Amino acid sequence: MGGRSKLEWGVKCFTPLLLFLMALYLPTIPVSAQGGIAVSGSFYRQDFILPQGASISGPSIDMVVFNNGSEPLSVRMLTESPPGVEVILSSTDFIIPPAGQERILITLHASEDAIPGKYEIEITAESYRKEEGKGLQVLGAAGLSASLTIIGEAAHVTVATRSADGEAVVSTIRLFKLIGEERRETAQTDTGQLEAKVSPGDFLALAYIGDQKLAEERFSISADEEKTIILTVNTIFFAGFGVVPYYNSANGDLGFARASCTLRNLYQPVDDAAIHLAVTRDGSPADDVTVTSMTTLNIGDIEISYNYMPAGGWTAGRYGFKLRLDVGGKPYTNTIESFLEVTGNASSSGPPSDDSDGGTGVLPLMGGAIGGAAILFFGAAYFLRRRKRIKGDQTVPPSNNG
Known part of the structure; x- marks a missing residue:
């Protein structure tokens, strides 16, 4: 067989296999474009069904933007959708370092008056640079599209996680619509209670704490x-979390915030457990303190109370507080965040108190008041006694005014 015949034979034999492999792996290959930008993600693989007035979101609905160049890339996101449909992106304008990437979570929301029908949704990542005197220059773009069907009929579902004795449990709940054996993510929450307006059909609800699936x-x-739908779980969870401010009785300034709750272990003993208090201020991390650590967290309840005051004093802002349980050095579960508004000149350098003592403050203030009264009493007694002695002493020299 000649060289050309062998080549033709090889092309005929391997071309179908090559086409098959390309078809198999093409969905995972980023869609590239000019300017060093490329995109990929699960968004384009989904056929969304959305009732009027409903939303679809979840961690499995995403788009990843890649910078294949050797310089930082400025990127802005553009969307196209029908009237009444909003495409909400977790990031819309950002910079990607060389060989880096940015993951964007996607939410679709249809208004109550969105017109039923089938549509295409397009999301485009556009790389650009700004030059003085030339304005914005587009370098390249890449995008994904997906199909969206808006329907007029809907149903309402509530999914919640509860302990065996009926207490609310903070968990991650994910809701999927089932179409055959395929799962299409519909909604998610990290609060332990999910409420969603959905299209009629079959669904799967899953409850997680950490990476552990507890119920479905x-x-x-x-x-x-x-x-x-109530998902009953046997796990470790926080119950009755709250934050109460305590103020200085002398000047009214905020002294400390008391975070308290019950940690309930209905699961099993676990080793290397620690409870942390995470604090934010105006949405940004401000502090993370260890409340307590345990070699072994046994089955049962533990009452937790912690008085928090920033090391540099309070400043005006919105403080958020969340207790977190770590097991083996990894986050396991947490409370829902509780907020405290601090206004004005909130810093307090004196001891805080209220009518219930607040765990601190009242006794030191009472002690200070009693001590002050004692000083005044003995000081006055000493003054009177000395004045009496001076009057009876004939050796006292006469006044210069005399």
């Missing part, structure tokens, strides 16, 4: 139906 339930729901 499949269910069906019809148009105009309202359904509540």
Whole structure:
């Protein structure tokens, strides 16, 4: 067989295999464009069904933007959608370092008056640079598209996690619509209670704490139906979390904030457990303190109370507080964030107190008041006694005014 015949034979034999492999792996290859930018993600693989007045979101609905160049890339995100449909992106304008990437979470929301029908949604990542005197110069772009069907009928579902004795449990709940054996993410929450307006059909609800799946339930729901799904979990969780401010009785300034709750272990003993208090101020991390650590966290309840005051004193802002349980050095579960508004000249250098003592403050203030009264009493007694002695002493020299 000649060289050309062998080449033709090889092309005929391997071309179908090559086409098959390309078709198999093409969905995972980023869609490239000019300017060193490329995109990929699960968004384009989904056919969304969205009732009027509903939203679809979740960690599996995303788009990843890549910088394949050797210089930092400025990127802005552009969307195209039908009237009444909003495309909400977790990031819209950002810079990607060389060989870096940015993951963007996507939410679709249809208004109540969105017109039913089938549409295309397009999301484009556009790289650009700004030059003085030339304005914005587009370097390249890459995008993904997905199909969206808006329908007029809907149902309402509530999914909540509860302990065996009925207490609310903070967890991650993910809701998927089932189409055959395919799962399409519909909604997610990290609060332990999810409420969603959904299209009629079959669904799967999953509850997680950390990376551990604790419960799941499949269910069906019809148009105009309202359904509540309770996922019962045996786990470790915080119950009754709250934050109470305590003020200085002398000047009214905020002294400390007391965070308290009950940690309940209905699961099993775990080793190397620690409880942390995470604090934010105006949405930004401000502090993370260790409340307590345990060699072994046994089954049962532990009452937690911690008085928090910033090392540099309070400043005006919105403070957020969240207790977190770490097991083996990794986050396991946490409370829902509780907020405290601090206004004006909030810094307090004196001891805080209230009518209930607040754990600190009242006794030191009472002690200070009693001590001050004692000083005044003995000081006055000493003054009177000395004055009496001076009057009776004939050797006292006469006054210069005399």
